[in-house]
Amino acid sequence: MAALGGGHGLASTLSALRFITDDITAIVTVADNGGSSGRLRSEFGVLPPGDLRMALAALCDESEWGHTWRDVLQHRFDGDGPLAGHAVGNLLIVALWELLDDPVAGLDLVARLLRANGRVLPMAAVPLDIEADVTGLDDADPGRVHVVSGQAEVATTAGRVQQVRLVPQAPPAYPESVAAIRSADWVILGPGSWFTSVMPHLLVPDLQEALSVTRAHRLLILNLESRTTETADFTAAGHVDSFALNAPGVRLDVVLADPSATDDLDELEAACQRVGATLVLAPMSARDRVGVHDRLRLAAALQDIMAQPPTTPRGVAG
Incomplete structure (x- = not known):
């Protein structure tokens, strides 16, 4: 199973998928230029490590060992000195990259430290x-x-x-990332910041080609809030149409949306039909946190879909 995205959105997906399978490959955006990641990227000329770190933390082993190292990776230094704001995991990842001279090997080593239930790979082989x-x-x-x-x-x-x-406009992708998409049974995109976490994968030629030819089922998880800073006037249907515009050769099989975020249901169903996808509605939001996915509810929705991939629009009881 391959999950594409970045930031908190991808972390939510990975946290849900680990209830379903331990055969997970996260393919993570590498375009971050802010905060600790941006500073390390600028100083060392490396891939920005932050989104990669978050994906690794989301896949940590559900044990005291896994949780302890997850917390170490996520810890940020306080103060006003040169380390202020840096996440320990970002520094560890960059150190391993310098020692091993191989970003994929470095990420695999951190995954071993966390006893991670899956693998984390960069979206591209160069910073974007x-x-x-x-x-x-x-x-x-x-x-x-x-x-x-x-x-x-x-x-x-x-x-x-x-x-x-x-x-650059046509960045190279790691062969491992391309192979993960081609060999997956499911490829999941989203949720997340639409133009800076989800769409960038579709703009890497090697990944777009892999997405177009894979035999995997392709599933798009829509955000709980359609109108974010990046997509202030977007509807849920607008997101699906935007996907089709950016990746005209990529077919979707399923679009998963929360009923609370589908005030344009007729338009959304029509947009899904245009990309060949079945619309599935399922409650996924946390009851006590607005705009945040509940990993158990998301896992239940994904499990239901994967157990019997739908061929006609339907809702999921929740």
């Missing part, structure tokens, strides 16, 4: 930048297109993202 065409930043000319560069900048732009691209 995200560049977006954005409108709505000029009050005098709302339609004027501005180019916004950087993952952190695109994620927080006050304008409307029209299109995103990667710099």
